[in-house]
Amino acid sequence: xxxxxxxxxxxxxxxxxxxxxxxxxxxxxxxxxxxxxxxxxxxxxxxxxxxxxxxxxxxxxxxxxxxxxxxxxxxxxxxxxxxxxxxxxxxxxxxxxxxxxxxxxxxxxxxxxxxxxx
Numbered sequence: 001x002x003x004x005x006x007x008x009x010x011x012x013x014x015x016x017x018x019x020x021x022x023x024x025x026x027x028x029x030x031x032x033x034x035x036x037x038x039x040x041x042x043x044x045x046x047x048x049x050x051x052x053x054x055x056x057x058x059x060x061x062x063x064x065x066x067x068x069x070x071x072x073x074x075x076x077x078x079x080x081x082x083x084x085x086x087x088x089x090x091x092x093x094x095x096x097x098x099x100x101x102x103x104x105x106x107x108x109x110x111x112x113x114x115x116x117x118x
Contacts, residue, residue: 017047053098067112
């Protein structure tokens with residue numbers, strides 16, 4: 001699965017031991033400007049089997065910049081909620097083992113805004 005390909009939930013669930021619990025627009029994550037930056041996405045995957053997960057994602061520490069007076073977009077985040085309720089924040093580049101019941105939440109960054117608001 002990649003951010004650029006946006007794999008269909010049905011394909012993910014048929015090819016991997018996961019259940020897609022959410023796939024939505026990350027409202028308000030785009031930077032403010034005369035033309036607002038695009039909002040990112042939120043995906044939540046619940047694992048149904050033990051497996052290894054690898055993430056390669058960007059803009060987790062540095063916000064996507066705005067241009068010509070526009071504000072930056074929101075940074076992305078990767079969180080893993082274990083079945084016992086504990087939450088781990090994962091770096092932009094990370095690998096970890098997951099167990100059945102664990103929930104991975106991926107929030108992609110928003111785009112930077114363009115131009116100063118009037």
